[in-house]
Amino acid sequence: MKQGRFLKLVNGTAYDWIRTDGQSCEMLTWNLPDRVKAGTEAFAYVEWEPGIKDSQGYLVGEAAYCLKGTEDIFRIQAGAEGNAVRLTVYYGDLTGKYIPQDATVPLVISRDGYAVFILSGIHGDYAAAAGEEYKSESISWSACTEGISSIDNLCLYGTHLWEKCEIYLQGYENKNTGCMITLISNGEIHKEGRVDWMELVGTQSRTYSFEIHKKVSLVVAGYISNPAIIGGGASITLTGFYK
Secondary structure (H helix, E strand, C coil): CCEEEEEEEEEEECCCEEEEEEEECCEEEECCCCEECCCCEEEEEEEECCCCCCCCCCEEEEEEEEECCCCCEEEEEEEEECCEEEEEEECCCCCEECCCCCCEEECCECCCCCEEEEEEEECCEEEEECCCCCEEEEEEEEEEECCEEECCCCEECCCCCEEEEEEEEEECCCCEEEEEEEEEECCEEEEEEEEEEEEEECCCEEEEEEEEEECCCEEEEEEEECCCCCCEEEEEEEEEEEC
């Protein structure tokens, strides 16, 4: 099943970030912005196929950014890590507060569900942050259907104090799919956890995030259906985040 992550780039420096080069090897989506203006932020979505490489650290995506008017460069990278992808930043020769020179640092997950990179300051005196660290567990379900298929066994048990959770849905190519989902937390419907109806055309995707802050079981219930004669199909992943 395809997997993806939203990426948030925050430019707090005095310089525009200009993308100078990059590559995408085996990434399904790697469309990082060409320019991030000083004092602004930009968003991207990156996506990969699980199991693309088993070798630790194998580079599958990279984008280099130069800070306009300087020779300072950093690189956003995607590297294989088992069956998943790890997003990192390579600092190169950037110098300043909390900047580990010539180091590669993970872009960990923030409270709003993004992989975040923040860089501020001026040449020779930069400060950087790479998000707030969370661990995660995921479980997935997928099916094709000519009628209706119930979502089965999509459950994360109360083994951790879940800070938040995320439900990611993606349709299948050449299918139109209707979805109804409900997030159940500790046996009760989450106060914001009902999606009564939505449709995925082809490989469209949706992500829903919920605050939890409890050590409880999390269950996704519902169904997918076929609203058109071409059939329906979707994959659904429930991810819980904890410290």
